[in-house]
Amino acid sequence: MSSYTIPEATGASIRPRNLLKHRSFLITDFGAGEDAAPAVNTQAINSAIQAAAMEGGTVVFPKGTFHTYTILLKSNVNLYLSEGAVVSAARTDNPHSRQAAPGEGGNYKEPEVNRYVGLQDHGHSYFSNSLIYGSDLENIMISGRGLITGGRFDEKSGILEHVLQGGDPQEPMSREAKGHQEEWFGNKGIALVRCENVVLEDFSVTIGGHFAIIAEGCRNLYVDHILVDTIRDAFDIDCCRDVTVRHTICNSLTDESLCLKASFGAGIFEPLQNVLIEDCTVCGYDAGSVYAGEYTRDKLIAVDRCGPTGRLKFGTEATCGYHLVTIRRVRFERSRGFCMESVDCSSLTNVIFEDCVLDNVSSSPIFLRAGDRARFPVTGNASSSAYPALDTNVRLDDRNWVLPNERAYHCYPARRYAPHYNRTKTVTVDGHSSFEIVDPHNPVACNPANYEELDGHYYLRVWQSESYAQKNTSSQGSSRQNHGALHPEAHGAYVADFSRELKDTDLPLYANAIGSATMATVSNVLIRNVTVTNADPRYPILLMGLTDSHIKSIVLENISVEYRGGLTMEHAVEQRQLNTEWKFSQFHTKERVQNLPWLVNTFFSRGEGLLPRADWDARENCWRGNPYNVPELPGAYPEPSTWGILPAYGLFAKHVDGLTLRNIRFSCKVPDGRHVCVFDDVKDVCVDGMEAHCARDMAPIAAVTDHYRRHTNAEDVPEQPYFTTEVTGLEIHRPLVLWDGTKDGQPRTLHAKSDCVKQVEIHAPAPGTPQDSLYPLPTAPCQETGYHYEVETDNYPLPLTVYRPYIQPVAPVRIRVGELCRIRLSVRNPASDVSEEATGTRLYNGQILLPNYSVKGVASPLQITCENLPEGARLNPDDTEFLWTPTSSQKGEHYIVFAVDDGLMPEKMRIKITVEDTEND
Structure with missing residues (x-):
């Protein structure tokens, strides 16, 4: 594939000017008021909308806070939120909900019937229980500089209450029933279903429930200058066509910020296509703190135990496929990387991702996955x-x-099938953490x-x-x-x-019938001009296809990725569960404890994925580490952490046809002991210009030949034949330039392909594969089979590059000449600030995960320093207090940089201080 043959998306044709209305309808004229009961406001607002619908008009929310339940949109009606207007979600009585709270005399619209529930998650199936809801409408606009919020500050405690909940009502017991069992509540901010000609402009949404904004099966949608700051998905664009999103900020620490999906939630088989996203920001700070301008970051991981989410993502719901998406000039901050997932039998094709910047990346900087979760009717x-x-x-x-x-x-008649596996065998590697793998004696069940x-x-x-x-x-x-x-x-x-x-x-x-004859595919993807800094060392760029459905025609061009480094091949072999406890207080919320995984995250990496990567040595009668024998896991939830610690720090590509790497740079803040790149079952790879950090005793590239591959989904079915896959067509067009990562290291240049590439052969099935006549040797390295770690879990060192010490951000400061500026810095270190409390994680569906085994922290002395210190200012490192009384000559803007250093690398935080004239002046 040429770098420049992918068509570009054109996006929406609609613009705000096309939907302007001449008549206005003020909600207060219909009985709405700041002191009115939510049920009264709901009736008044919907009456105003009904009146405007008679001839087309704009319903105006004046300055003030209006508590309400479901607002029902109508065709040819706009909502205008005046500056200072707040549309606030009203409380519902939820005696059986995990967020039980006293109500305010009403409820949201009852979740509708959706016969296709279960083909996607509950939140993508029901929409009417939203704060603002419209279905099968046309020509609607929501605009203005007001706020739509599902949050409420408690007047006494100051705690931010999530009125719109992140969870979902319980699913019905019949496809013909409404979408709940007895109790329901509001859990979405704005839901637009099968609407056409829609504009969203200028407003903000905070604490928006499961979905702050979801557009489901819509056409011709234009979004400009909105801010979404919420607890789960910020903005989902699902099965839509002709969409433009510009100048928009989406923040969500615990879920996706800007998410493209292709579910069956609208009841139609319609791919997402022709989507243009430009000049946006996605991030993962504490919920509510971005809208407040504070950008706090005390919560280190999401509910799923991976780092802050906050990314732009394709998936995971992908039944209908994706076609023609262009994304450019998007900034990722404190979030996971760019993510493309096609795992539900459909295709993902013709995508351009360019001119983007990613900083403080908590997962793979780039993740492409073709999987076979087979969520297809x-x-x-x-x-x-x-x-x-x-x-x-x-x-x-x-x-x-x-x-x-x-x-x-x-x-949708059955077109193909997949096995059922009995994951009922409990094993442990270290005697502390246990998990289930396929039962070697009874691995499968028939249907x-x-x-x-x-x-x-x-x-x-x-x-x-x-x-x-x-x-x-x-x-x-x-x-x-x-x-x-x-x-x-x-x-x-x-x-x-x-x-x-x-x-x-x-x-x-x-055992399991599937209504699609094909597996998911990913093809024709161009990713270029991307800069990544401060990336989690555990997760390389990950291109992961299937044995029977390769990712095809991928170009990575002008890519620079800086990882924190510090991991080794031992980490890639052992797949350790190494956890500590972390107490945090998110933005205006109660103090909580979360369990930090320093290596493998057991939320996504499960079953055979948690086994050490080791093969049985029959001659020596022992286990031998083999970090390259990475399990397939075709039906697992697609997240980079699913495959644990990989043998490459820069890029890991498996089951890919046609991969171009042009002008690529991989660097590490701390030396890393793994390969730069690993290729497994990859065909036609062109490496055309690569610079990287690489230890002198490590080949930069490894090419894997696997003699024990099976077809997709049949990996653990006994007596299924094995076959061999290998890397073919690997070309290195320009010499590789390598640094060893030390301060005094000099670059070396490798010209010959034989010097650049290590050939690796795998002579055993993936760990956990049940034994049979085709491979009768042990495959599950665990205590039961004689495998053990050389260093006990309690004594194993924490990889300090994973979670870093930090200085809590400080909002911009304004002071006057002669006024004392006093800033007390809050410094935290996850390696040493370990909580004595432990707690299980409560998911949004109310399920509680059992606590993970945790270890103690390590002493890690910190040094606090300051850059750009103004004249007359001082920093007391003992109590981390900054003091400054500016003079008249120091009026203007000052940017002070504070740094905390644990001996590995400094972590910096910048404060903006504006010095103004004295009041008398």
Whole structure:
């Protein structure tokens, strides 16, 4: 693929001027008031909208705070939020909710019926229980410099209450029922469903629940100069077409800031396409602190135990696919990196990501994943609308993806299958932390619903419709107009096909039916002119395809990535669980404790992914470390931490066809002991200009040949044949320039490919693969099989480059000449500030995860220094207090840089101080 052949998105054609209205309707004229009950305000606002809808007009919110429940939008009606206007979410009585609180006499609109619930998460299935809601509308605009908020400060305690909740009501027990079980509440800020010609401009949203803004199945959407600062997803654009987002700031520490999705939530099979994003900022500071201008950062990790989220991401809901997206000039701050995921059977293609800056990256700077989570609808063998489908259906796992075999539903007959694995074997490596892997003695389960036995022979049950017009699942092209249309021609049944005899050893392959014949794909991606600084050392750029669905045609050009470094190949072998406890107080919230994973994060890395990367040495009768034998995990949740610590610090590419690396620079603040790049099952790689830090005893590139590969999803099914994959077509067009990372190290240049590349061969299945006649040796390195760590977990050193000491940010300061400026700096160090308390994590669905085993911290002396110290100012390092009385000659803006240093590297924080004239002047 040429660097410049990908088409660029054009985005929306609508602009604010196209939707201007001449008539205004003031909500106070209809009975709304700051002191009015929320139910009264709700009726007044919706009455104003109804009046404006009669002839088209703008509903105006004047300055003031108006508590309300669901505002129902109408076609040809705009909402204008005057400066100082606050649309505030009203409380609901939630006696059984995890955020139980006294209500204010009303509730949000009841979650609607969505027959396709379960094909995506609950929050993408129900939208009417939002603060502002509109479906199947056209020509609407929300604008003005006011605020929409789901937060409320408690007058007595000052605690910020999350009125719009991050969780979801409990899902119904039938696809024909409303989207809750008894209790429901508001959990979204703005929800727009199947709307056309929409403008969002100038306003702010804070504490927006599960989704501060979600656009679901919309067309022609223009967004400009909005700020979203919230607790979960800030802005989701799901299955939309023709979208432009400009000059927008999205902050979310615990979830995505700006997220592109392609779910089935709108009830239509529509890809996300033609999306243009320019000149935006995404970040992961404490919720509410960005809108307040304080940018606090006391919470170190999200609920999922990875670092602050806050990123721009494709996925994870990806049933319908993505096409034609252009992203440029976006700044990432204190967030995970750029993320592209296609894991639900559809395609992701024609993406440009360029001219972007990423600082303080808490995950892979760039993450591309083609996976096979297979969240794709499949028609079941029964007409029951019970949700999830009954346990005798075409899937053993995740039966929420099974649709009733009934004419009221789109028809998606089974097109392929995946196994069911019994992850019921509990193992431990260090005697402290335990986890489940595939049971080596009973690894799989069969599903008789998908085959028929006759005289000791087995035959696949296949779909036979009343009309073969449905043979190739034409319903995937359902139009927007018939999103609820019937498909009587597709009605049919699963019957035995006596021409499709199955071997008994292959029966486990047919446990879970999938309604798509293809696996997910990622192709035609251009990423160029990107600068990354201060990246988490655990996660390289990660390009991860599937054995049977390679990522294709990827160009990385003019990329500079600075990692913190400091890890070793031992970390990549051992996959240690090394945790401490951290007490924090987020922006105006109660003090809490969270569990920090310094190496492997067990929230995403699970099962076989937690086993050490080691192979059995039959000759010496012992385990040998093999960091290159990385498990596939095709159905795992796609997050860079899923694969633990990898043998490359810069880039790890697996199952990729057509990869160009042009003008790439990888550096480390502290030397790292791993390869710069590792390639595994990669074809046609062009390395055209690379500079990197690399230890002198380490080859910069490793190329893996794996003799024990199996087809996707069949990795752990016994007696499935193995085959070999290798790296082919690797070309190095210009010499590699390498530094060893030490202060006095001199660069060296490698010209010959043989000097640049280490050839690695794998002669064992991935850790945890059940033994069979094809490989009878042990595969699960754990205490039970004689594997042990050389250093006990309690004595293992913390990798201090993972979580760094920091100075809590200070908001800009304004003082007058002659006035004393006193700033007490708050310095924290995760390595030494370890809490004695431990707590399990409570997820948004109320589930509590059991506490992880934790170790003690380490003493880490800190030195506090100051740069750009104004004349007359001083810093007392003992009590970290900055004192300064500016003179008349020092009027103007001053930028003071404070640094904390633990001996590895300094961490800096800048304060802006503006000195003004005295009051008399």
